[in-house]
Structure formats: C-alpha cells, structure tokens
Amino acid sequence: MKFFYKIFLSMLLVLTVSLATIEYLTVSYSLEHALQREENTALSQHQMAKYSIQTVLLGITDDYTTSNMENIAKSAETPLGAQSGLFFASQNSQSGRDETVYYNSCKINPSDRIPATGILEYEIRETEKDRYLQVRSSFTLDTNSFVLVTEKNVKELFQDADTLRRRCEFFYWCILATGSFLVLVITFTLTKPLHRLQGTTRRFAKGEYDVRAEISSRDEIGDLSKTFNYMAKTIESKMEELKDAVRRQEEFTANFAHELKTPMTSIIGYADTLYQKTLSPEEVHQLAGIIMNEGMRLEALSFKLMELVTLSQSNFQLEEARIDEVIADAVETIQPTAEKRNVRVQLQTESAWVRLEYDFFKTLLLNLMDNALKSGTDRINIQGSCEKEQYMISIRDYGRGIPKEDLQKITEAFDMVDKSRSRKEHGAGLGLALAVKIAKLHHTELVYESVAGQGTCVSFMLAKEADDEEEEA
Template sequence: MKFFYKMFLGMTVILAVALGMIEYVTLSYSLEHAVKREQDSALSQHQMIKYSIETVILNMKSEDVDKELTDMMSQSAKSIVGDEGGMYLADDDGKRIYANSCNYEQKDIKVKDGTLTYSIVSKENTKDTGEKQSSRYIHVKSSFKLNDNRYILITESDITPVFDESKELRYRCSVYYIVILAVGMMVILILSWMITKPLAGLTATTKKFADGDYTARSDVKTKDEIGELAKAFNELAKNLESKVYELQMAAKKQEDFTANFAHELKTPMTSIIGYADTLYQKKLSEDEVHSAAGVILNEGMRLEALSFKLLELITLDKNDFRLEETRVSEIIADCVETAREAARKHNTEIVYSADEAWVWLEYDLFKTMLLNLIDNAVKSGGSKVEVSGRLISHSIYRIAVSDNGRGIPPEDIERITEAFYMVDKSRSRSEHGAGLGLALVSRIAKLHDTKIHYESESGKGTRVYFDMKAEALDEK
C-alpha cells in the first residue's frame, strides 16, 4: 500500500475514533449529569413529602389518621410531584393509605426500616393513538416509624424528557459527527497529498539516478524533514556522481595511457626512422654514419627509459621521480639536435642559444617536455623557431621556445593543456596529433615545480616559456 493511502486511512481512522470518543464522553456526561440532577430533585421531593406526613401525624387531632394523610397528600400531590409524578403511602402491613397514579404490589414495597433507596425503572405506556411508548421514572422508597406505627412512602418522578433530550442530542451529535468526519477527510486528503507530493518527486529523482542519470537532483525545497531528506539525497547524489566520475576517469586513464604512450613514441621514432632512412638511402661518410647511428642509439635508449617513466607518470601518478643537477645548456642542445630532422621536413629553421647553468631536473622527462614544445613550434607553420635559455636572475633560469607561425586564438589559450584538445583539428590529424602533448608537458612541468606560460597572437606566432631554479656555472 502506498504511503499516501496509509497516511490518509490512518489519519481518517484516528479522526473517526477521536470524534466517536468525544461524542460518547459528551453524551454520557450530559445524560449522567441530567439524571443526577433528577435524582437529587426526586430525593428532595421525597423528603418534603415525608416531612409533611410526619408533621401531619405528629399534629393530628382526630383518630382518623389515614383520612388526614389522604387529604394532605391529595392536596400536595400536584404541587410537589406534578401531574406526571406519583405518590404511594402504605402502612407496615402493606395496606394502602394513599395512591394517585401509581400502585404497587406487596413485594414492591418491601423496604428496611429507616432506610431510603431509589432506582430508575421503565414502564410501557399506551398513547391515545394506541401507540406504545416507554417511559422512565425514578422511584424513591423510604420507611419511617411514628407513634408506634410504621409507614412506607414511595414517590416516582417521570424523567422520560431527560432521555428524550439525550436521544435528540445523540441524533444531533451523529449529524455533526458525519459532517465533521466528511470535512476532516477532505482536509486529510489535501494534507496527505501535500506531504506525499515531495516524496513522489524524490522517488522519481531516485529512479532517474538509478537508471544512470547521475546529474538528477531533487528540487524539493521544503524546510521540514522531507526537505532535509531531499537535501541529504542531493548531497549523496553529488558524492556518488563524483565517485562515478572518478571511476570513469580511472578507466579512461587506462585508455589515455595507450594514446599518450603512442604519442610520445612518435618523436623519438621519427628521429630513429629519419636517420635510419638516411643511412639506407644515402652513401654517407664514416663520420656521418657514426653521427646518425649515435642519434638512433640515443633515441632508442631514451625511448626505453621513457616507456617506463610514462607508465609511472600516467598510470600510477607517481610524483617522486629523482631530480638530478644537470648542465642545462647541454640538454637544450641535445633537444635542438634531435628536432632538426623534423624541422627540415617542415622547412623550418631552428636556432638556439643557452646560458650556462646548473638545473635540477629529471633528464628523460625534461627532454620529453622540451621536445614537445619545440615540436609544436616546428608544426606551427612558421619558418623559424628560436630556443633560448637565460639566467634572468641569480637563481632563476628561463627557457623559452618562440616561433613565427600561425599563433593560437585567445579563446583557445586556456584550453590547450586539456587532454585531446586541438586548436586546429584537421592539421593535427594530418600530422597524427592526438592533442595530448601539451597536457603531458603541463604534468611534467608540475613535476619540476614550474608552470608553462603561453603568449600568442594569431598570425604572428607563439612564445612559450617556463622558469626553473638554477645555479650559475661559475658557482660550482
């Protein structure tokens, strides 16, 4: 059963029971109070008649006591008990002395001497129309003794109107009960709908989330417990979405590793293939063969070392690579020499100059970073690439790569370090680019505690630089 129906039926039952209890208590108290009032009145009337009888007996002047009592009781019957009331007086032997509208058998007038009792009795009466009706009376009986004579007095008072009023009141209460219950059910229906509507919305949102829509959020904005539940659900959904995203990124990272690794293989493989092709196609001098073989050996060894370090950098997020103090001018020269073959294919001239200094770096990763920057400059479409290393202060060494190529649009500057983001997709694909180079450069720069800065103007070229802590060569 839905919570809406449970709430509606539950509150309706509670309302019905509560109204029934109130009606029962009200009617019971009203009838009990009215009957008690009639009882007190009947006892008071009985005592008044009893005192009158005692007065007559004590002050009688003739020997015919029964006649004087009969006369007195006849005169006082209407004034004391009214037309509907009754009085009955008998002596100890059960002989009736007076009776107006009531008569009793011998067994009905038994009462202990000096006691007073009362009870409510019902009588069947017949109306003038022949219809029978039930009437209720209060009977009060007492026994008293005067002048060696014992008397039994019985009075009755009609309390049928009290029960008739109670019946009328019960009817009215039943009408009010039905009306109030009907109105209450309407109010409960509306309240149940208002309370369960946010829960229905929260349930719908939960189903969306369960079906894979991790962006689904509850729009319940109430300030009650349901609102707090919706807020807690939104927090839970946000955390779960974050965890799902992390899992997706972990899976994607495994895929990216292959793409990154393939991308990083391209630069050394280009040099290896280029020099190997030169050795295959041309007749070279012994020195030229030795130089080309040296480049191939150097790049092959770097490729081997790079494969292990890329594995640690990309898949394991390892950031504890060992930095060694290195002569920076040598690694800059090495990178430029490695890139010359690719530059010749693009008809681009590479020039460089570098101040002598010692810099803390990881050789293979640093070379990968610088080669990526030079490679991007070579592919920019310009005719010249400048690589420089300058000791700009006592402890800061700045390495810059500049070109006079096509430049980078301002709106793309902030996004070029995003993985797979390419400014010119058609050019990048034709050159087998994947948009991963600068993303990897950014991570390697962070490993060396530095940051890559980009300055570019469309149609005029790009300048990329980064600063590293260094020591001048003459301080060694």
C-alpha cells in the first residue's frame, strides 16, 4: 500500500472513531443525566404521595371502605400531574398478593410486580407507544399492609434523546465529510514533497547526476531531501572521479603503448639497417649508440613501471632513520650526473629522526633531483630544516620552470612538459607520478612552486620522531 493511502486511511480511521465515540458519549451522558433527574423527581413524588396517604390513614382506624380509600388515593395523585398515574391496594401479608385494589390509574398494570414490605423499587416499563417510570413500595399500618405504585410518563425524555442522537448523526456525517476532504488535502500536501523526491530519484537513476531535490520544508522530509542532495553530490563527484580515472587509464595505456612503440621502432629500424647494409665502422658505432640509447630508455621505463606497480600492491614498514644522512646519501648518488651537467649541488640540512622506507624514499629524492638537473639549471639547493614537530625538505632549481597551465598535471603518468627533451634524456614522464605515490606512502604530499624562466621548488613535510634535545639525551 502506498504511503499516501496509509496516511489518508489512518487519519480517516482516527477521525471516524473519534467522532463516533464523541457522539455515543454525548447521547449516553445526556440520556443518563436526564433519566437520573426524572428518577429523582419520581422518587420524591412517590414519597410525597405515600406520606400523604399514610397521614390520612392514621386519622382513621377502621373505615377502609373502597370509596373512602379511592378518595384518599385520588387526593394523593393530584400533585403528581397529568402524565402520571397511581395504584393503591391492600396486601395480604401472608400470601403476598393484593386483596383489594382501591385505585388504579396506571397505564401499565403493576399488580404483577408487588414488592415485599418495606422495599422501594422503580423501573421503566414500555408499551407500544410510551415509556413509563414506575415506583413501587409497600407499607404497614397497624395490622394492615398496603401497596402504592406511582407512574410517570417519560416518553418525551427518550424522544429528546432520539432527537439529540439524530442531530449528532447529522453533524457526524457533515464533520466526517468535511474532515475527510481536509484529511485528503493534508495528506496530499504532506506526501507531495515525497512524490517530487521520488521523481528526482528516478531521474537520477536514469543518469541525470546533476539533478537535485527541491527543499520546501524544514521537517524530516526536508532533511531527507538535503540528505539526498548530499548523496547525489557525492555520487556525482565519485562518478566524475571514476570518469577521470578511466580517462587517465586510457591515456596511460595510450602513452605507454606510444612510449614502447617509439624506441622499439627505432631499435628495429636501426638494427635492420645494420643487418641489411654494409656500413663503415663510424656508421655502425653511431647506429649502435642510437640503439643503446633507446634500449636504456626502455630499461628506465620498465623500472619505473615496476616500481609504480609495487607501490600500488604492497604494504611497507616505515623505520626510524636519520633524515640528514638519507639526503646526503641521495646527493652523493646524484653527484656524478650533476658534475657531467656542470650543475652545482648545495646541501644544507639539520639533523632529525623520521620514519621512512629507505629505498623508496631515496628513489623519491633521486627523482626530484633528477628533474631539477634536467631543468637547465646551473645549481640546485637542497635544504632540510626542523619546524616544531615536523621536518621540511625542499629541492629548488633555477632552470626553465613550469608553465602555470602545466603545473596541475605534471604528476600524471607519462606527462612531460617538453616531450622531445624528456625522450632525449631517457625520460618517460613517470618520475613525478612515482614520487607522488612514495610521498603518500610516507603520509605527506609534494608542494610545487614554479615560475616560468625562474625555476621550480618542490617541498614536503615529514613527522619528526624526536626533538634534538631528546636525541642528545
């Protein structure tokens, strides 16, 4: 069952039960209250008639003739009113049955329900058209027992109750009809945002990831719409990331195939030339050099790819190490290459302990230094300094720099700002992509600052394991 019908039927059921209960209680209370009032009045009138008859009978001792007793009963009936009746008779105390009926103006004969001596009874008795409230009692004077019954017509009381019931039924149906319409409007108003949210959800499921739910209230439905919008935004962001990842993967595959194809084509072509033709020693030496260069580029590419795959699939244990010694070791490794390029390496570091994976961290430093050497700079500044609980490492060159539009994508695999120069120097555009992964392994990230024509600075922070004072202690 739909939520709309659940709300509508539930509210309609509550309204119906509430109105029926109110109607029943109203009619019942009204009839009960009116009937109680009539019973009290009838009991009072019965007692007055009884005392009136007893007072007269006390004045006479033996004149219990029928005519005399009838006059006494009529005198006692007069205060009861036109809609009342009276029954008066003598009673045989042994048999319990009346011997003589002196007077009877009751519409319903009460002789079949004579109470015992000293008992007061009352009940409502019905005919086809009327209802009467009869009060019965018996009393004894000297050795004589008498029965007195008073009767009052309460037909109007029940007619008033019926009239009230019909009016309540009329108002019940009017209020129920009006209430049903209002419940329908309220239910539609409450569920309308849900219908809109449902439509938005369906559109989102069909691929419209930019669609958002309309927030028209501050209640739970509004909160649900906000949650949906947050979810949609998150999913849209993830979809964009997936699309970007797919694009990067496609570019990676295309670039990888291209990077393999170019040197392989050169190697095969020049090798075929060596095989097919008779060349001079100088030409053989020249072609062999080209083949060697292309082979070295393939070797560098394979090593870089292997390291990228290894970083993606393994977990590594970080161990404590003296960071200044690790940096000095990397500078010593790169020094011969720097001397060949006539590049001066300036090293300035402070001592500190950090956690790192030695081989990969050295690879990170060597890649950053290698990029600096290839920038056309004449010197490289490498600094390591303590900053409170962290250790900052920066590598600065004064070479060509990186254009602002290329700065955001230099860490992508196979991205090369100057492709011809990179291939000439056996580069494949994997160094910085590898450096980013190694930095992430060490819970840090690379920060690039570059100005075209002025140089580039790469820096990152590592968490220190101990302060200098602790190290000395």
